[in-house]
Structures are given as structure tokens and as C-alpha cells.
Amino acid sequence: MPLSAPPSATSLLAVDLEAVVENWRTLKGRLERAECAAVVKANAYGLGAAAVAPALAAAGCSTFFVALLEEGMALRPRLPGATIIALSGFLPGTEKDLAGHEIVPVLNSLDDIARWQAFARKTETVQPAWIHLDTGMNRLGLSAVDTQTLATEPDRLGGLEVKGWISHLACADLRFHPSSSAQLGRFHQQLARLPKARRSFANSSGICRGRAFHLDLVRPGAALYGINPTPETGNPMRPVFRFAGRILQVRPVDTGMTVGYGAAHVVVRPGRIATIAVGYADGYPRSLGNRGLVHIGGMPARVVGRVSMDLITVDVTDLPDSVVRPGGWAELIGPHQTVDQVAASAGTIGYEILTGLARRCHRVWLPPAKGD
Amino acid sequence: MPLSAPPSATSLLAVDLEAVVENWRTLKGRLERAECAAVVKANAYGLGAAAVAPALAAAGCSTFFVALLEEGMALRPRLPGATIIALSGFLPGTEKDLAGHEIVPVLNSLDDIARWQAFARKTETVQPAWIHLDTGMNRLGLSAVDTQTLATEPDRLGGLEVKGWISHLACADLRFHPSSSAQLGRFHQQLARLPKARRSFANSSGICRGRAFHLDLVRPGAALYGINPTPETGNPMRPVFRFAGRILQVRPVDTGMTVGYGAAHVVVRPGRIATIAVGYADGYPRSLGNRGLVHIGGMPARVVGRVSMDLITVDVTDLPDSVVRPGGWAELIGPHQTVDQVAASAGTIGYEILTGLARRCHRVWLPPAKGD
Numbered sequence: 001m002p003l004s005a006p007p008s009a010t011s012l013l014a015v016d017l018e019a020v021v022e023n024w025r026t027l028k029g030r031l032e033r034a035e036c037a038a039v040v041k042a043n044a045y046g047l048g049a050a051a052v053a054p055a056l057a058a059a060g061c062s063t064f065f066v067a068l069l070e071e072g073m074a075l076r077p078r079l080p081g082a083t084i085i086a087l088s089g090f091l092p093g094t095e096k097d098l099a100g101h102e103i104v105p106v107l108n109s110l111d112d113i114a115r116w117q118a119f120a121r122k123t124e125t126v127q128p129a130w131i132h133l134d135t136g137m138n139r140l141g142l143s144a145v146d147t148q149t150l151a152t153e154p155d156r157l158g159g160l161e162v163k164g165w166i167s168h169l170a171c172a173d174l175r176f177h178p179s180s181s182a183q184l185g186r187f188h189q190q191l192a193r194l195p196k197a198r199r200s201f202a203n204s205s206g207i208c209r210g211r212a213f214h215l216d217l218v219r220p221g222a223a224l225y226g227i228n229p230t231p232e233t234g235n236p237m238r239p240v241f242r243f244a245g246r247i248l249q250v251r252p253v254d255t256g257m258t259v260g261y262g263a264a265h266v267v268v269r270p271g272r273i274a275t276i277a278v279g280y281a282d283g284y285p286r287s288l289g290n291r292g293l294v295h296i297g298g299m300p301a302r303v304v305g306r307v308s309m310d311l312i313t314v315d316v317t318d319l320p321d322s323v324v325r326p327g328g329w330a331e332l333i334g335p336h337q338t339v340d341q342v343a344a345s346a347g348t349i350g351y352e353i354l355t356g357l358a359r360r361c362h363r364v365w366l367p368p369a370k371g372d
Numbered sequence: 373m374p375l376s377a378p379p380s381a382t383s384l385l386a387v388d389l390e391a392v393v394e395n396w397r398t399l400k401g402r403l404e405r406a407e408c409a410a411v412v413k414a415n416a417y418g419l420g421a422a423a424v425a426p427a428l429a430a431a432g433c434s435t436f437f438v439a440l441l442e443e444g445m446a447l448r449p450r451l452p453g454a455t456i457i458a459l460s461g462f463l464p465g466t467e468k469d470l471a472g473h474e475i476v477p478v479l480n481s482l483d484d485i486a487r488w489q490a491f492a493r494k495t496e497t498v499q500p501a502w503i504h505l506d507t508g509m510n511r512l513g514l515s516a517v518d519t520q521t522l523a524t525e526p527d528r529l530g531g532l533e534v535k536g537w538i539s540h541l542a543c544a545d546l547r548f549h550p551s552s553s554a555q556l557g558r559f560h561q562q563l564a565r566l567p568k569a570r571r572s573f574a575n576s577s578g579i580c581r582g583r584a585f586h587l588d589l590v591r592p593g594a595a596l597y598g599i600n601p602t603p604e605t606g607n608p609m610r611p612v613f614r615f616a617g618r619i620l621q622v623r624p625v626d627t628g629m630t631v632g633y634g635a636a637h638v639v640v641r642p643g644r645i646a647t648i649a650v651g652y653a654d655g656y657p658r659s660l661g662n663r664g665l666v667h668i669g670g671m672p673a674r675v676v677g678r679v680s681m682d683l684i685t686v687d688v689t690d691l692p693d694s695v696v697r698p699g700g701w702a703e704l705i706g707p708h709q710t711v712d713q714v715a716a717s718a719g720t721i722g723y724e725i726l727t728g729l730a731r732r733c734h735r736v737w738l739p740p741a742k743g744d
Contacts (some may be wrong), residue, residue, distance in 0.1 A: 007465025008441045042653035042681055042732070067682040068649075068732070069380045088620060088682055089649050092699050093379025109621055111698065138631040138639075139647050139677075139685050140621055170635055179635055248460055249481055249512055259510040263542055263551055267510075275511050277440075277461050281414035281727040286720050305511075309414055309723055310439040310460055313511055326483065327464050348658050351681055355653040356728065360414070360440070 009362035010277035011245045012329070015047045017055040018368040019240040023224045024056055026236065027207050034214040037063035039203075039221030041071060041087065045351065046283075046358040047225055047241060051365040054078050056224075059368070065219050069094050072103035085130055088140055095119040099127065106130045106166060108140040110149060113156055120159035128161045130200070133190050135167045135183040144190070151193035164198035164217065165191055172205035172213075175232045180209060204229040208236075227350040228340050235338070242334035243357055245278030247296070250316065250324050259313050260305025265290060271317030274301065276330045279310040283356035284332060285346040288312075292345060295336040297323035381734035382649035383617045384701070387419045389427040390740040391612040395596045396428055398608065399579050406586040409435035411575075411593030413443060413459065417723065418655075418730040419597055419613060423737040426450050428596075431740070437591050441466050444475035457502055460512055467491040471499065478502045478538060480512040482521060485528055492531035500533045502572070505562050507539045507555040516562070523565035536570035536589065537563055544577035544585075547604045552581060576601040580608075599722040600712050607710070614706035615729055617650030619668070622688065622696050631685050632677025637662060643689030646673065648702045651682040655728035656704060657718040660684075664717060667708040669695035 005012045028036035038061045044052035053064055053075055063083045066072045069091075072084045083104060090098070090105040090112050098105050099119070107113050107129050120127040131150075134141030142150065150156055167187045171177035187201060198216040204223035206213045208230050220229075228235035253273050259265040276294065280286045284307060292303035294314050301314040301324075316324045333339050339350040346353065377384045400408035410433045416424035425436055425447055435455045438444045441463075444456045455476060462470070462477040462484050470477050471491070479485050479501050492499040503522075506513030514522065522528055539559045543549035559573060570588040576595035578585045580602050592601075600607035625645050631637040648666065652658045656679060664675035666686050673686040673696075688696045705711050711722040718725065 007463050008461070008469060010440055010461045010463070045681075046653075067653075068382055071732075089380070089382045089618070091379055091382070091618060091620075097380060109623075109698075134623075136630065136635075137633075138623065138625055138629055138645055139680070139683055143623055170630065170633055174634070179630070246461070246463060248463075251481075251506075251510065251515055253510055257510055258508065258542065258551070261509075261542055262546070263508075273510055280724045281418075281439075283728075286724045308511070309417075309727060311511055326481075352652045352658045355681060355731075356655075359727075359731065360443075 004364065005362045009246070011243070011282050011361035013047070013241060013243050013358055013361045013363045015051065015241045015363065015365045017051060017365055019226070019238040020052055020224055021055055021059045021368045023226065023237045023240065024059060024061060024220070027204070027218070027220050027223060030207055031214055031218065032211060035063060035217045037061065037065060037217055037219045038224060039065040039219050040075065041065060041067035041221070042355045043071070043358065045221060045225045046355040048358065048363060048365060049075055050078055055368050057082055063217065069097060069103055073097065073101045076101045076103070090116070099123070099125070104128045104130060104163060106132050108132045109142060110146050110156070113150070113160070117156065117159045126159060126161050128163050130164045130166050131162060132166045132168075133187060135186040135190070136179060137168050137170050141167065147190045147194070154195065157195065162195060162197045164200055165194065166200045169201065169203060169206045169213070172203055172209055173229070173231055175209070175230065180206075180213070184212060222351055225354060226339060227354070235340070239335070239338060243332045243361070244329040244334065245276040245282075245312070245332055247274050247324060247326055247328045247330055248277050248311070249275045249326055251275070261308060262306060265305035265313075269317070271315060272324070273304065273313050274316045274324050274330070276312050276314060277310065278312055278332060279308045281309045281359065282361055283353070283359055284312065285348070285353070285356070287346045292342070293337060295331040295334070296328070298336065299323065300336070301330070376736065377734045381618070383615070383654050383733035385419070385613060385615050385730055385733045385735045387423065387613045387735065387737045389423060389737055391598070391610040392424055392596055393427055393431045393740045395598065395609045395612065396431060396433060396592070399576070399590070399592050399595060402579055403586055403590065404583060407435060407589045408433065409437060409589055409591045410596060411437040411591050412447065413437060413439035413593070414727045415443070415730065417593060417597045418727040420730065420735060420737060421447055422450055427740050429454055435589065437593075441469060441475055445469065445473045448473045448475070462488070471495070471497070476500045476502060476535060478504050480504045481514060482518050482528070485522070485532070489528065489531045498531060498533050500535050502536045502538050503534060504538045504540070505559060507558040507562070508551060509540050509542050513539065519562045519566070526567065529567065534567060534569045536572055537566065538572045541573065541575060541578045541585070544575055544581055545601070545603055547581070547602065552578075552585070556584060594723055597726060598711060599726070603712075607712070611707070611710060615704045615733070616701040616706065617648040617654075617684070617704055619646050619696060619698055619700045619702055620649050620683070621647045621698055623647070633680060634678060637677035637685075641689070643687060644696070645676065645685050646688045646696050646702070648684050648686060649682065650684055650704060651680045653681045653731065654733055655725070655731055656684065657720070657725070657728070659718045664714070665709060667703040667706070668700070670708065671695065672708070673702070
């Protein structure tokens, strides 16, 4: 993945679409007969849904999940013929846009179902829907009581074409966590009382927890983007992006000097500080002040002092002059340091780092290989 | 500040431009003769530079600071006649764009000065510049040694019009911190050896630390956007925005149930959970899981469980049914809870919260009052 950017670019997010596609194929390879969809919500976790989703579609993916209607509307022209499903945000007044852009809503409550049914009746159409049964997240979806109501009052589904039933794992990233199989058991119990339709349960981690979780359709997100779906062991996914910042300046410092806001770093030996054009406004977390690690020419350098809005300062005393030059690049996430490692240093998870990155950095997408 | 948004909007950032303008006037009112500029970098700290900067220009602000050339280029058409200064990122190869869009660079090193001079000579022009003298941040700017070189070799400035000298306070937010006056002393020492030009030193907090810091031009950022420049005491600034999320669903829960990822909240009494369509992909920090506070109808409700990418769950057991209804709004930042308070709960500063917010939320700008 070469780093290429215009001279004015101070930070760079380079996304390897081939790696995203390969990750999708890897996950698909674990499935016996279930369909492998792709979650591209939150702008494909920050990596650019407008580039990521068509690359996956070209590789054979035909079902895409977004969070919000507006995300689906933005993708619709780029995904002709694909199914787009909006996980949340089926809000009053959005019915016409959903139907008009062929975005299938996930219905999360009896109220949602009634509202979508009313729209179908008013427009004399049959409207497609996935219906979310809650099995333990207690976040969105029909409760056990609601599901019972739906089972005993099947007219509530009149005018709707139930494309499938969906539920969501709370602890799939924790291997053998008892709640996963408990949730699966509840899902099957509920499904037994409802009309037959496709069933979707597994996220990225769920796919790795065994075939029982695959059912008819799986919906990986994080793993497509290189986040480890099995944190207890090695990462089976390929990293898909590099995030780099431009070195603006290299300066000598001497013992007793302080660096940055709050004088939060005190220099303890004569050395050199490089200032890099990435800060928390670029999504580099402020919690990495005096903790983060970058790599320049493959060699590690510590973040010293606080993370500023637009800048970080790193100690390059031990790096050769020839490697650290203004205008060059420092790798913040990439081959030498995964997004999961950066997240651990920052006290969060890779998902939050990812979705925070793409604000003002220059972005390039390396296309997938042709002809396969 | 009424909350108005299209039906599909799941989160809303409402910016009160009148309050931004009033904050600018408040700061300007503290100055004797210094000019009051405005810092609008990082998209006006996330609030939308394309709306904020013209509102300030209309109120009389004529100098704007951005971090990056590209930020300046985006603003240039909206700020005819204004001075736009780019604080960092004077990178090789950007000279033509700077001159072409009339963005004045801050030169941070002798190399920067030489490069800008070479461009001026090649194009047979005189190029404007601010020059940054480091007085203790050790981040960007000429070191004491560099400044001495510049003082003894004035030809280095040939072909350049030095619009001013700039430096930056490290600890202005800490009242009476000794480093502030030490930095000011160093700045004056350095200035005494250099050609006369305007001098700029104070950020928002610096303005509040006394007239000695004002010099010729001050450059507030954070305080314009409602962040307290004097954290040791009450906030003299007006809050300028509200951030709200749509309530998607309200569900009953019972003792022993768990909520969200990792089953990180265990329900200890029968109650109700509201799910709100804001998550860390919207800039609501994941560190607010089981800590954050929202307000619905003016009443507080705690975030329970983890913050998800697109959703949070809050305990609304003690709130009346009539107040908590799907489709309604929960206030995340606003009259009941300042950005500084939210930042403190999240373990960071208001600046990081602000710059992280505006990714996929719906944004509205309330125009400033006319005719003043």
C-alpha cells in the first residue's frame, strides 16, 4: 500500500479495497449455506461506504446493512439491484423515503410494525421488512412479550412481506460466553411461534463462534475492516488501511524543556522532537497523549506531551536523521501497529478509533484486483 | 434554540450563530487596542466553518486562522477581503496554492522561511507571512537558536512581507501558571532583536489572563464556541450549540436483565430503558458508557450499558411516560449540561468532544440577529 497524496495533505487514510474484499471472502468461506451480507453503516466504519460497498458488490455481496435511512439513500445509486437494510431509525415520517429508495427497514417494535403496515395499506402496496426480535441486548427489537403478541395476532403482519427475523448478540466477542447460546436458544423459541422467514443472528464475532449461529444470513462489519473478531486469539483478518500523518518539523530539545500543552512532557535528555500534523480533530484520541506510538521508516517513536487539536509531538531522539525529515510520513496505524493495538493504548476498541478517523484526512482507496 | 430537523434525522447539532458572534464581541470587549481575530480551524471546532466564519465576518471580524491550507481554500470564497492565516502545514509543493488563494502561511522554521522566500523570488513577488517564534511549546515555530540566526541574518526575510510574529501559550488555561509570563518574557526578548511587525500571542484563555498578553492581535477559538477559557471560575461565554439524539424506542426491563454489549449493565429494579439514536460514530464518546447523562423534557436520565456505534441506552424509569416517547429528542449537550461537563465525565476536554461531534448528525445553524 504506497502512500500517495497531494502536497497539501497533512494526514492520509489509505484503504485497501482488495483486503476488504478478501476479508469478506474469508468470512463467507466459513459459511455452509448462509448468505454473507456486509455492514457498511457509519460510512463503512469510517472507511468510506461509497467505495467499500460497490467493491463488495462487485465481489458478489448482495445485501448491505446501514444504520440510518440517510446512509441507505446515499448508497442506493451505487448499489443497483442490491438489498439495503436500515437497522435503526425507522422514524415517523420516513416511510415514503424508505419505499422510494427501496431501503428495507428493520422494524424494532409493534409500533414500528403498525406504522409500516399502515403505510402499506395507504399506498396499496406490500412492503418488505426485517423484524428484530430482542434476545438479550435490551436495546432495540421486540421484547418477549411483544413477540408473543405478534405470534398470537398474525394480522399485524398483513400488508407486509417479512423478509426475515433478526436478532443481535451481546457478547459474541467473548469466547464461550454463556449469554451467546442463551440468546440463540431464545431466538429459536421465538421463531418457532412466528411465520417462517429467513433468520439472521451473527455479526463478525458470531460467525467465528460456530455454525449454529450462522442460520440464513450473517452480517459482518468490524471483521471486514480488519478488526479482530476473536480477540482471545490471533487475528484471522487482513488489515485494510493505513493512517499516516505528515512530519511538519523536527526540533532539538534539551533537558528541562517542556513539550506541548500543560507542559505535560518534561525532556530528560538532549534529543529531538518531531511534530506531526495529526491531532484529535483528525480522530487521533487525546487519550494517547504521552502514551501513543508511531512508526517512522519502520522505527517506533513515542508520543510525548498532550495530543493537540491538529498536532502531536513524538520523541525521535533514537531515530536517524535521515529517516525523520519534514514532509515525510509517520505511520499511526498500519503494518507496524494494528487498529486494535492503538485502541488498547487509547483505552477503547478498534471500532471507535475507526469511526473517528475520517474527518479531514486525505483518503485514497486502492482498488481491488480485477477479473476474479 | 428550537430543535427542528427532517423526520429522517436521528441526531441534531443546532448551532446558534448569534451566540458565537456575541462571544466574539465579549472577547473583543476585553481588548484595549488589539485586533480580535477568530480561529476557525477543524471546521470551526466541528461546528461548521462555512457558517461560522461568514457570521463572524459580518460582525466585523477580518482575520481568520485555520490549521491547514485546505481549510483556508474552502473558506476563501466565503470570506472575500478577509485575511486567512494557516497555522500549520506549510508543506513543500503548496506554495502556489497558498499564493493563489491568498492564504497567508505561518512559517514555523528557517526552512519554511527559505522555501517561501524562494517562491517569492521565483515568482518575482513579495509574499506575506506570519512567523512563529517558539517560546516554550516545543511543538512548532523557530527555536531560540533559529530566532537568533534570523536576527543576525536579516536577508533571510528578503522578498517576504512579515505581517507579524506569533507565539503560543502552553498553560494559559491554568491561572497564574508561571510558564505564561515566562513565555511572554521570552517572546519580548526575541521580538526586540527582530524587525518590527504586529505581534500575536493570546488564545482564548490568554485573553482572560490580562492585557499584557493581548499585544496586537488575539486569536480566540474555544471560547467562541462556548468552552470556558477560565476553568478555575464560572464560564463567561454563552453556550453556542445543542446536540440531541432521537428517542427510537422505550422498553420495559426487569430485575436481572442485562443491557447492551458485554452485558455491561445489570437491571436491579423493574423499569424502562430508552434507546437513543446516537453512538460513538456520532462522536458521543464510548467512555460515557454507564457514566453519561442525558436530559429528556428537562429531566436527567443516566446512560446505562456501553455506548454502541449508533445507539445509547438510558434509564428512564423515573421519568413520566408522557415525556419519553419514540420520535422525541434527548438532549446530550445543551442548556442542562455544558460541553465542558460532558467532557469531564468522558475524561477529556470540551475541545475533543466538539471536534468529534459533526460527522453524520443533521446540522442546523440559527442565523445571527440582523441589523446590528
